[in-house]
Amino acid sequence: MIDIHPEDLLDREREGILTPEERAYLEAHLERCAACRIERLLARECALERALIDEVAERQQEPEPCLERSPPRAPQSARRARRLVPRAGIVVGALLLAGGAAALGGVPWQAPARVPVTIPPDVSASSASKTPVHRTRPNGIRQLPSASSAPAGEAASAAPAGEVPSASAAPAGEVPSAAVPPRVSPRPSKAHPTAASLFSDAAAARRDGDYERSLALYERLIERYPSSVEAATARAVRARLLLDLGRARAAERGFREAAATAGPLSEVALVGQAQALRRAGKLDAERAVWRDLLRRFPDSPQAAVARARLAELGAD
Protein backbone atom coordinates (compact mmCIF):
# COMPACT_ATOMS: atom_id res chain seq x y z
CA MET A 1 0.00 0.00 0.00
CA ILE A 2 1.42 3.34 -1.03
CA ASP A 3 0.86 6.04 1.54
CA ILE A 4 2.10 9.04 -0.38
CA HIS A 5 0.03 11.89 -1.75
CA PRO A 6 -0.26 11.98 -5.54
CA GLU A 7 1.32 15.43 -5.58
CA ASP A 8 4.38 14.03 -3.84
CA LEU A 9 4.47 11.13 -6.26
CA LEU A 10 4.48 13.60 -9.12
CA ASP A 11 7.48 15.29 -7.50
CA ARG A 12 9.21 11.96 -7.11
CA GLU A 13 8.47 11.11 -10.70
CA ARG A 14 9.99 14.40 -11.80
CA GLU A 15 13.09 13.59 -9.81
CA GLY A 16 13.26 10.13 -11.34
CA ILE A 17 13.12 8.36 -7.99
CA LEU A 18 9.75 6.62 -8.21
CA THR A 19 9.85 2.98 -7.23
CA PRO A 20 7.99 0.58 -9.52
CA GLU A 21 5.23 0.26 -6.92
CA GLU A 22 4.90 4.01 -6.65
CA ARG A 23 4.82 4.34 -10.41
CA ALA A 24 2.08 1.75 -10.70
CA TYR A 25 0.12 3.52 -7.97
CA LEU A 26 0.62 6.89 -9.61
CA GLU A 27 -0.43 5.63 -13.02
CA ALA A 28 -3.54 4.07 -11.53
CA HIS A 29 -4.35 7.34 -9.80
CA LEU A 30 -3.82 9.32 -12.97
CA GLU A 31 -6.20 7.04 -14.81
CA ARG A 32 -9.04 8.29 -12.66
CA CYS A 33 -7.90 11.79 -11.68
CA ALA A 34 -8.13 14.34 -14.44
CA ALA A 35 -6.80 17.14 -12.25
CA CYS A 36 -3.52 15.31 -11.60
CA ARG A 37 -3.33 14.28 -15.24
CA ILE A 38 -3.63 17.89 -16.25
CA GLU A 39 -1.04 18.91 -13.68
CA ARG A 40 1.47 16.39 -14.96
CA LEU A 41 0.92 17.28 -18.58
CA LEU A 42 1.16 21.00 -17.96
CA ALA A 43 4.22 20.56 -15.77
CA ARG A 44 5.98 18.69 -18.56
CA GLU A 45 4.99 21.20 -21.19
CA CYS A 46 6.01 24.11 -19.01
CA ALA A 47 9.36 22.44 -18.33
CA LEU A 48 10.00 22.34 -22.05
CA GLU A 49 8.99 25.97 -22.38
CA ARG A 50 11.36 26.93 -19.57
CA ALA A 51 14.11 24.94 -21.22
CA LEU A 52 13.51 26.86 -24.40
CA ILE A 53 13.62 30.20 -22.59
CA ASP A 54 16.88 29.28 -20.87
CA GLU A 55 18.31 27.85 -24.03
CA VAL A 56 17.67 31.01 -25.99
CA ALA A 57 19.09 33.16 -23.20
CA GLU A 58 22.14 31.00 -22.87
CA ARG A 59 22.82 31.01 -26.56
CA GLN A 60 22.62 34.77 -26.62
CA GLN A 61 25.05 35.07 -23.77
CA GLU A 62 27.51 32.30 -24.45
CA PRO A 63 28.87 31.70 -27.92
CA GLU A 64 30.41 28.48 -26.73
CA PRO A 65 28.34 26.73 -24.08
CA CYS A 66 30.68 24.84 -21.79
CA LEU A 67 28.70 21.62 -21.99
CA GLU A 68 29.47 21.32 -25.64
CA ARG A 69 33.17 21.33 -25.09
CA SER A 70 34.21 17.76 -25.66
CA PRO A 71 36.14 16.25 -22.81
CA PRO A 72 39.57 15.04 -23.75
CA ARG A 73 39.88 11.56 -25.18
CA ALA A 74 36.17 10.90 -25.17
CA PRO A 75 35.57 7.45 -26.59
CA GLN A 76 33.86 7.32 -29.93
CA SER A 77 30.94 5.41 -28.52
CA ALA A 78 30.39 8.13 -25.99
CA ARG A 79 30.56 10.78 -28.66
CA ARG A 80 27.94 8.83 -30.61
CA ALA A 81 25.79 8.64 -27.52
CA ARG A 82 26.22 12.36 -26.97
CA ARG A 83 24.73 12.96 -30.36
CA LEU A 84 21.56 11.31 -29.15
CA VAL A 85 20.87 14.32 -27.04
CA PRO A 86 21.85 17.25 -29.16
CA ARG A 87 21.37 20.65 -27.66
CA ALA A 88 19.08 21.55 -30.49
CA GLY A 89 16.85 18.65 -29.63
CA ILE A 90 15.28 20.27 -26.67
CA VAL A 91 14.68 23.41 -28.67
CA VAL A 92 13.04 21.51 -31.47
CA GLY A 93 11.01 19.50 -29.00
CA ALA A 94 9.99 22.55 -27.13
CA LEU A 95 9.12 24.35 -30.32
CA LEU A 96 6.98 21.47 -31.42
CA LEU A 97 5.34 20.81 -28.11
CA ALA A 98 5.28 24.11 -26.42
CA GLY A 99 6.30 27.00 -28.54
CA GLY A 100 5.20 25.69 -31.89
CA ALA A 101 2.23 27.92 -31.58
CA ALA A 102 4.14 30.81 -32.95
CA ALA A 103 5.23 28.96 -36.02
CA LEU A 104 1.86 27.38 -36.55
CA GLY A 105 0.01 30.57 -35.94
CA GLY A 106 2.07 32.61 -38.29
CA VAL A 107 3.59 34.64 -35.51
CA PRO A 108 7.22 35.19 -36.30
CA TRP A 109 9.44 33.64 -33.71
CA GLN A 110 11.50 36.22 -32.02
CA ALA A 111 14.28 35.54 -29.65
CA PRO A 112 13.87 37.56 -26.51
CA ALA A 113 16.36 40.35 -26.39
CA ARG A 114 19.13 40.07 -23.91
CA VAL A 115 18.07 41.06 -20.47
CA PRO A 116 20.53 43.40 -18.88
CA VAL A 117 20.95 43.68 -15.19
CA THR A 118 20.07 47.15 -14.17
CA ILE A 119 20.47 48.51 -10.72
CA PRO A 120 18.81 51.59 -9.39
CA PRO A 121 21.15 54.04 -7.74
CA ASP A 122 19.12 53.83 -4.59
CA VAL A 123 16.82 50.98 -3.86
CA SER A 124 15.11 52.37 -0.82
CA ALA A 125 11.38 52.82 -0.88
CA SER A 126 11.78 56.53 -0.50
CA SER A 127 13.80 56.66 -3.64
CA ALA A 128 11.48 54.42 -5.57
CA SER A 129 9.19 57.23 -6.49
CA LYS A 130 12.01 59.40 -7.70
CA THR A 131 13.00 59.36 -11.28
CA PRO A 132 15.44 56.52 -11.40
CA VAL A 133 18.82 56.81 -12.95
CA HIS A 134 19.83 53.33 -13.83
CA ARG A 135 23.07 51.71 -14.57
CA THR A 136 23.10 49.17 -17.30
CA ARG A 137 25.70 46.60 -18.10
CA PRO A 138 27.86 47.58 -21.00
CA ASN A 139 26.39 44.78 -23.05
CA GLY A 140 22.85 45.47 -21.97
CA ILE A 141 20.82 47.13 -24.62
CA ARG A 142 17.65 48.30 -23.13
CA GLN A 143 15.89 50.96 -21.24
CA LEU A 144 14.41 50.66 -17.88
CA PRO A 145 10.80 50.06 -17.18
CA SER A 146 8.66 51.90 -19.60
CA ALA A 147 5.77 54.10 -18.71
CA SER A 148 3.48 51.17 -19.21
CA SER A 149 5.24 49.22 -16.54
CA ALA A 150 4.48 49.36 -12.89
CA PRO A 151 6.28 52.07 -10.98
CA ALA A 152 9.23 51.01 -8.94
CA GLY A 153 7.26 51.46 -5.76
CA GLU A 154 4.67 49.04 -6.99
CA ALA A 155 7.36 46.64 -7.96
CA ALA A 156 8.99 46.79 -4.59
CA SER A 157 5.70 46.10 -2.90
CA ALA A 158 5.50 42.84 -4.78
CA ALA A 159 7.97 41.26 -2.44
CA PRO A 160 6.55 38.19 -0.77
CA ALA A 161 4.71 38.91 2.37
CA GLY A 162 5.70 37.38 5.60
CA GLU A 163 9.39 38.01 5.40
CA VAL A 164 9.25 41.06 7.63
CA PRO A 165 6.40 42.76 9.43
CA SER A 166 6.68 45.92 7.43
CA ALA A 167 6.26 46.08 3.71
CA SER A 168 8.48 49.06 3.44
CA ALA A 169 11.90 48.63 2.01
CA ALA A 170 14.95 48.84 4.19
CA PRO A 171 16.79 52.07 4.74
CA ALA A 172 19.12 52.97 1.98
CA GLY A 173 22.11 52.18 4.10
CA GLU A 174 21.19 48.54 4.37
CA VAL A 175 21.65 47.82 0.74
CA PRO A 176 24.48 48.79 -1.46
CA SER A 177 24.28 52.05 -3.25
CA ALA A 178 24.85 50.18 -6.47
CA ALA A 179 27.57 52.56 -7.42
CA VAL A 180 29.49 49.55 -8.64
CA PRO A 181 28.12 48.12 -11.84
CA PRO A 182 27.16 44.49 -11.69
CA ARG A 183 29.84 42.21 -12.90
CA VAL A 184 29.47 38.92 -14.63
CA SER A 185 31.33 36.27 -12.75
CA PRO A 186 33.42 34.09 -14.97
CA ARG A 187 31.97 30.63 -15.28
CA PRO A 188 33.98 28.44 -12.97
CA SER A 189 35.99 25.72 -14.57
CA LYS A 190 34.80 22.23 -13.81
CA ALA A 191 37.60 20.41 -15.44
CA HIS A 192 37.63 17.60 -12.93
CA PRO A 193 34.17 17.00 -11.59
CA THR A 194 33.63 13.89 -9.54
CA ALA A 195 31.00 11.28 -10.29
CA ALA A 196 29.04 12.52 -7.31
CA SER A 197 29.16 16.15 -8.36
CA LEU A 198 28.15 15.30 -11.91
CA PHE A 199 25.28 13.23 -10.63
CA SER A 200 24.21 15.99 -8.29
CA ASP A 201 24.38 18.62 -11.02
CA ALA A 202 22.45 16.43 -13.44
CA ALA A 203 19.75 15.82 -10.85
CA ALA A 204 19.60 19.52 -10.11
CA ALA A 205 19.17 20.36 -13.77
CA ARG A 206 16.47 17.74 -14.07
CA ARG A 207 14.58 19.08 -11.08
CA ASP A 208 14.79 22.51 -12.59
CA GLY A 209 13.35 21.23 -15.84
CA ASP A 210 16.57 21.83 -17.72
CA TYR A 211 16.39 18.43 -19.30
CA GLU A 212 18.89 18.88 -22.05
CA ARG A 213 21.58 19.93 -19.62
CA SER A 214 20.61 17.13 -17.32
CA LEU A 215 20.98 14.60 -20.11
CA ALA A 216 24.34 16.01 -21.10
CA LEU A 217 25.60 15.80 -17.53
CA TYR A 218 24.42 12.22 -17.18
CA GLU A 219 26.19 11.45 -20.44
CA ARG A 220 29.35 12.96 -19.14
CA LEU A 221 29.10 11.02 -15.90
CA ILE A 222 28.58 7.70 -17.68
CA GLU A 223 31.38 8.45 -20.06
CA ARG A 224 33.94 9.45 -17.44
CA TYR A 225 33.04 7.10 -14.62
CA PRO A 226 31.39 4.13 -16.35
CA SER A 227 31.80 1.71 -13.46
CA SER A 228 30.77 4.06 -10.67
CA VAL A 229 27.65 3.56 -8.60
CA GLU A 230 26.44 6.93 -9.84
CA ALA A 231 26.79 5.84 -13.46
CA ALA A 232 24.68 2.75 -12.84
CA THR A 233 21.85 4.91 -11.56
CA ALA A 234 22.46 7.58 -14.16
CA ARG A 235 21.88 5.12 -16.99
CA ALA A 236 18.40 4.30 -15.76
CA VAL A 237 17.49 7.88 -14.86
CA ARG A 238 18.76 9.19 -18.18
CA ALA A 239 16.71 6.61 -20.06
CA ARG A 240 13.61 7.49 -18.05
CA LEU A 241 14.13 11.13 -18.85
CA LEU A 242 14.45 10.34 -22.53
CA LEU A 243 11.25 8.35 -22.39
CA ASP A 244 9.44 11.17 -20.63
CA LEU A 245 10.68 13.50 -23.33
CA GLY A 246 9.14 11.24 -25.95
CA ARG A 247 12.42 9.90 -27.32
CA ALA A 248 11.36 6.29 -27.15
CA ARG A 249 14.11 4.81 -29.28
CA ALA A 250 16.92 6.53 -27.43
CA ALA A 251 15.20 5.62 -24.17
CA GLU A 252 15.00 1.99 -25.19
CA ARG A 253 18.72 1.93 -25.95
CA GLY A 254 19.41 3.58 -22.63
CA PHE A 255 17.28 1.14 -20.66
CA ARG A 256 18.86 -1.78 -22.50
CA GLU A 257 22.28 -0.49 -21.52
CA ALA A 258 21.12 0.00 -17.93
CA ALA A 259 19.53 -3.44 -17.76
CA ALA A 260 22.72 -5.04 -19.02
CA THR A 261 24.60 -3.55 -16.10
CA ALA A 262 24.37 -5.89 -13.16
CA GLY A 263 22.77 -4.20 -10.21
CA PRO A 264 19.59 -3.57 -8.35
CA LEU A 265 18.33 -1.27 -11.07
CA SER A 266 18.28 -3.95 -13.74
CA GLU A 267 14.68 -4.80 -12.99
CA VAL A 268 13.60 -1.19 -13.16
CA ALA A 269 15.53 -0.79 -16.37
CA LEU A 270 13.78 -3.78 -17.91
CA VAL A 271 10.40 -2.28 -17.08
CA GLY A 272 11.49 0.97 -18.65
CA GLN A 273 12.80 -0.83 -21.70
CA ALA A 274 9.49 -2.60 -22.16
CA GLN A 275 7.61 0.67 -21.80
CA ALA A 276 9.88 2.34 -24.33
CA LEU A 277 9.37 -0.50 -26.79
CA ARG A 278 5.64 -0.24 -26.30
CA ARG A 279 5.83 3.47 -26.94
CA ALA A 280 7.83 2.78 -30.11
CA GLY A 281 5.27 0.21 -31.25
CA LYS A 282 7.73 -2.68 -31.14
CA LEU A 283 5.39 -5.14 -29.51
CA ASP A 284 7.37 -8.30 -30.24
CA ALA A 285 10.44 -6.84 -28.66
CA GLU A 286 8.36 -5.58 -25.75
CA ARG A 287 7.01 -9.07 -25.23
CA ALA A 288 10.54 -10.47 -25.17
CA VAL A 289 11.63 -7.97 -22.53
CA TRP A 290 8.70 -8.76 -20.25
CA ARG A 291 9.55 -12.43 -20.56
CA ASP A 292 13.16 -11.70 -19.78
CA LEU A 293 12.03 -9.83 -16.68
CA LEU A 294 9.89 -12.77 -15.57
CA ARG A 295 12.80 -15.12 -16.12
CA ARG A 296 15.29 -13.00 -14.22
CA PHE A 297 13.01 -11.61 -11.52
CA PRO A 298 10.15 -14.08 -11.06
CA ASP A 299 9.35 -12.83 -7.56
CA SER A 300 9.52 -9.17 -8.41
CA PRO A 301 6.54 -6.89 -7.77
CA GLN A 302 6.81 -6.14 -11.47
CA ALA A 303 6.19 -9.78 -12.33
CA ALA A 304 2.44 -9.26 -12.02
CA VAL A 305 2.66 -6.25 -14.29
CA ALA A 306 4.67 -8.28 -16.77
CA ARG A 307 2.20 -11.15 -16.76
CA ALA A 308 -0.75 -8.81 -17.19
CA ARG A 309 0.90 -7.06 -20.08
CA LEU A 310 1.89 -10.34 -21.71
CA ALA A 311 -1.69 -11.51 -21.44
CA GLU A 312 -2.79 -8.28 -23.05
CA LEU A 313 -0.28 -8.70 -25.83
CA GLY A 314 -1.40 -12.27 -26.43
CA ALA A 315 0.62 -15.09 -27.89
CA ASP A 316 3.22 -14.17 -30.45
Add this chain to the structure above:
Amino acid sequence: MSHSPLQPELDADPVHRPEQAEWLRLVAAARSGEPGALGELLEVVRPAVRRTAMMVLGRHHADAEDATQQALIAFVGALPRFRGECHPAGYASRIALRIALATRRRSMRELKQGQKLAEGETPALSPSPSELSAAARRREVLRALLDELPDYLADTLALRTLLGYSLQEVARITDAPVNTVRSRMRLAKEALRRRIEEDPRLRLELGVEHD
Protein backbone atom coordinates in the same frame (compact mmCIF):
# COMPACT_ATOMS: atom_id res chain seq x y z
CA MET B 1 23.01 28.14 9.92
CA SER B 2 19.91 26.09 9.34
CA HIS B 3 19.77 23.91 6.31
CA SER B 4 17.06 24.75 3.84
CA PRO B 5 15.40 21.89 2.01
CA LEU B 6 15.02 24.28 -0.84
CA GLN B 7 18.08 23.31 -2.73
CA PRO B 8 20.27 25.83 -4.44
CA GLU B 9 19.56 24.07 -7.70
CA LEU B 10 16.50 26.26 -8.04
CA ASP B 11 18.74 28.33 -10.17
CA ALA B 12 18.81 27.07 -13.72
CA ASP B 13 22.50 26.90 -14.07
CA PRO B 14 24.16 24.21 -11.99
CA VAL B 15 27.63 25.21 -13.09
CA HIS B 16 27.08 28.81 -12.13
CA ARG B 17 25.22 27.97 -8.99
CA PRO B 18 26.85 28.79 -5.72
CA GLU B 19 26.33 26.36 -2.91
CA GLN B 20 24.04 27.32 -0.12
CA ALA B 21 26.72 28.67 2.18
CA GLU B 22 28.06 30.67 -0.68
CA TRP B 23 24.76 32.22 -1.61
CA LEU B 24 24.04 33.08 1.97
CA ARG B 25 27.41 34.77 2.09
CA LEU B 26 26.65 36.50 -1.18
CA VAL B 27 23.33 37.79 0.13
CA ALA B 28 25.02 39.07 3.27
CA ALA B 29 27.71 40.72 1.19
CA ALA B 30 25.14 42.34 -1.06
CA ARG B 31 23.25 43.63 1.95
CA SER B 32 26.36 45.08 3.46
CA GLY B 33 27.28 46.85 0.27
CA GLU B 34 30.37 44.87 -0.57
CA PRO B 35 31.53 46.01 -3.99
CA GLY B 36 30.34 43.75 -6.75
CA ALA B 37 28.32 41.47 -4.52
CA LEU B 38 24.94 42.81 -5.55
CA GLY B 39 25.78 42.45 -9.20
CA GLU B 40 26.92 38.91 -8.63
CA LEU B 41 23.74 38.10 -6.73
CA LEU B 42 21.64 39.55 -9.53
CA GLU B 43 23.47 37.32 -11.96
CA VAL B 44 22.48 34.36 -9.82
CA VAL B 45 18.79 35.22 -9.70
CA ARG B 46 18.44 36.73 -13.14
CA PRO B 47 17.73 33.47 -15.03
CA ALA B 48 14.95 32.56 -12.63
CA VAL B 49 13.45 36.03 -12.83
CA ARG B 50 13.54 36.13 -16.60
CA ARG B 51 12.11 32.65 -16.82
CA THR B 52 9.28 33.57 -14.47
CA ALA B 53 8.36 36.70 -16.38
CA MET B 54 8.35 34.88 -19.68
CA MET B 55 6.44 31.91 -18.36
CA VAL B 56 3.69 34.11 -16.94
CA LEU B 57 3.50 36.56 -19.79
CA GLY B 58 4.59 34.41 -22.69
CA ARG B 59 7.89 34.56 -24.49
CA HIS B 60 6.58 37.01 -27.04
CA HIS B 61 4.91 39.42 -24.70
CA ALA B 62 6.13 42.96 -25.23
CA ASP B 63 6.35 43.64 -21.51
CA ALA B 64 8.21 40.48 -20.51
CA GLU B 65 11.54 42.23 -20.32
CA ASP B 66 10.12 45.21 -18.52
CA ALA B 67 8.66 42.83 -15.98
CA THR B 68 12.06 41.18 -15.63
CA GLN B 69 13.67 44.52 -14.94
CA GLN B 70 10.95 45.50 -12.50
CA ALA B 71 11.38 42.24 -10.67
CA LEU B 72 15.14 42.61 -10.39
CA ILE B 73 14.71 46.09 -8.99
CA ALA B 74 12.05 44.88 -6.59
CA PHE B 75 14.30 42.02 -5.55
CA VAL B 76 17.02 44.48 -4.62
CA GLY B 77 14.49 46.52 -2.68
CA ALA B 78 13.22 43.46 -0.86
CA LEU B 79 16.65 42.01 -0.12
CA PRO B 80 16.76 43.35 3.45
CA ARG B 81 13.63 41.31 4.16
CA PHE B 82 15.02 38.08 2.74
CA ARG B 83 15.36 35.62 5.59
CA GLY B 84 17.37 33.03 3.73
CA GLU B 85 14.84 30.25 4.12
CA CYS B 86 14.96 29.52 0.44
CA HIS B 87 17.37 30.14 -2.37
CA PRO B 88 17.40 33.79 -3.43
CA ALA B 89 16.34 32.66 -6.91
CA GLY B 90 13.15 31.23 -5.37
CA TYR B 91 12.57 34.46 -3.49
CA ALA B 92 13.18 36.45 -6.65
CA SER B 93 10.88 34.13 -8.58
CA ARG B 94 8.00 34.92 -6.32
CA ILE B 95 8.62 38.63 -6.65
CA ALA B 96 8.81 38.22 -10.40
CA LEU B 97 5.63 36.18 -10.33
CA ARG B 98 3.72 38.96 -8.59
CA ILE B 99 5.03 41.56 -10.97
CA ALA B 100 4.43 39.47 -14.07
CA LEU B 101 0.86 38.71 -12.98
CA ALA B 102 0.26 42.41 -12.36
CA THR B 103 1.74 43.22 -15.75
CA ARG B 104 -0.45 40.63 -17.41
CA ARG B 105 -3.57 41.95 -15.75
CA ARG B 106 -2.70 45.49 -16.76
CA SER B 107 -2.07 44.39 -20.34
CA MET B 108 -5.41 42.64 -20.39
CA ARG B 109 -7.17 45.74 -19.12
CA GLU B 110 -5.45 47.94 -21.66
CA LEU B 111 -6.20 45.57 -24.48
CA LYS B 112 -9.77 45.25 -23.40
CA GLN B 113 -10.15 49.00 -23.39
CA GLY B 114 -8.40 49.29 -26.72
CA GLN B 115 -10.35 46.53 -28.36
CA LYS B 116 -13.64 47.48 -26.71
CA LEU B 117 -14.39 43.87 -26.10
CA ALA B 118 -17.65 42.63 -24.79
CA GLU B 119 -17.85 41.64 -21.14
CA GLY B 120 -16.32 38.26 -20.55
CA GLU B 121 -14.49 38.21 -23.84
CA THR B 122 -10.75 37.62 -23.59
CA PRO B 123 -8.45 40.00 -25.39
CA ALA B 124 -5.77 38.46 -27.49
CA LEU B 125 -2.36 38.78 -25.89
CA SER B 126 -1.01 36.21 -28.25
CA PRO B 127 -2.22 34.25 -31.26
CA SER B 128 -5.85 33.29 -31.09
CA PRO B 129 -6.69 29.98 -29.45
CA SER B 130 -7.38 28.38 -32.79
CA GLU B 131 -3.88 29.31 -33.90
CA LEU B 132 -2.19 27.87 -30.88
CA SER B 133 -0.88 24.39 -30.46
CA ALA B 134 -2.60 22.27 -27.88
CA ALA B 135 0.25 22.81 -25.44
CA ALA B 136 0.19 26.55 -25.89
CA ARG B 137 -3.60 26.58 -25.49
CA ARG B 138 -3.29 24.72 -22.23
CA ARG B 139 -0.68 27.16 -20.98
CA GLU B 140 -2.86 30.06 -21.97
CA VAL B 141 -5.74 28.56 -20.02
CA LEU B 142 -3.42 28.23 -17.06
CA ARG B 143 -2.28 31.85 -17.34
CA ALA B 144 -5.83 33.10 -17.68
CA LEU B 145 -6.77 31.18 -14.57
CA LEU B 146 -3.88 32.77 -12.67
CA ASP B 147 -5.46 36.14 -13.41
CA GLU B 148 -8.60 35.12 -11.61
CA LEU B 149 -7.46 33.04 -8.69
CA PRO B 150 -6.75 34.61 -5.32
CA ASP B 151 -3.07 35.43 -4.90
CA TYR B 152 -2.32 32.57 -2.54
CA LEU B 153 -3.73 30.02 -5.00
CA ALA B 154 -2.27 31.70 -8.06
CA ASP B 155 1.19 31.77 -6.48
CA THR B 156 1.03 28.12 -5.56
CA LEU B 157 -0.26 27.00 -8.94
CA ALA B 158 2.22 29.11 -10.87
CA LEU B 159 5.24 28.19 -8.76
CA ARG B 160 4.51 24.52 -9.03
CA THR B 161 3.13 24.09 -12.52
CA LEU B 162 4.43 27.00 -14.51
CA LEU B 163 7.81 27.25 -12.78
CA GLY B 164 8.34 23.63 -11.82
CA TYR B 165 9.04 23.90 -8.09
CA SER B 166 8.33 20.93 -5.87
CA LEU B 167 5.86 21.02 -3.00
CA GLN B 168 8.69 21.47 -0.52
CA GLU B 169 10.17 24.27 -2.53
CA VAL B 170 6.84 26.05 -2.90
CA ALA B 171 6.36 25.73 0.85
CA ARG B 172 9.71 27.40 1.46
CA ILE B 173 9.14 30.13 -1.07
CA THR B 174 5.64 30.96 0.14
CA ASP B 175 6.48 30.44 3.79
CA ALA B 176 3.60 28.01 4.21
CA PRO B 177 3.39 24.46 5.58
CA VAL B 178 3.64 21.71 2.98
CA ASN B 179 0.14 20.48 3.78
CA THR B 180 -1.21 23.95 3.13
CA VAL B 181 0.59 24.04 -0.19
CA ARG B 182 -0.82 20.63 -1.03
CA SER B 183 -4.38 21.67 -0.28
CA ARG B 184 -3.95 24.97 -2.15
CA MET B 185 -2.63 23.02 -5.07
CA ARG B 186 -5.65 20.77 -5.06
CA LEU B 187 -8.02 23.70 -5.05
CA ALA B 188 -6.13 25.34 -7.89
CA LYS B 189 -5.96 22.13 -9.88
CA GLU B 190 -9.67 21.60 -9.57
CA ALA B 191 -10.26 25.12 -10.85
CA LEU B 192 -7.92 24.37 -13.72
CA ARG B 193 -9.69 21.13 -14.51
CA ARG B 194 -13.06 22.86 -14.58
CA ARG B 195 -11.65 25.52 -16.87
CA ILE B 196 -10.25 22.95 -19.27
CA GLU B 197 -13.47 21.01 -19.25
CA GLU B 198 -15.21 24.12 -20.50
CA ASP B 199 -13.20 23.84 -23.70
CA PRO B 200 -14.38 20.82 -25.68
CA ARG B 201 -11.18 20.67 -27.68
CA LEU B 202 -8.92 20.70 -24.64
CA ARG B 203 -11.22 18.26 -22.89
CA LEU B 204 -10.88 15.84 -25.72
CA GLU B 205 -7.10 16.22 -25.91
CA LEU B 206 -6.74 15.59 -22.22
CA GLY B 207 -9.23 12.79 -22.08
CA VAL B 208 -11.13 14.34 -19.21
CA GLU B 209 -14.53 13.85 -20.77
CA HIS B 210 -15.22 10.71 -18.78
CA ASP B 211 -14.21 12.09 -15.41
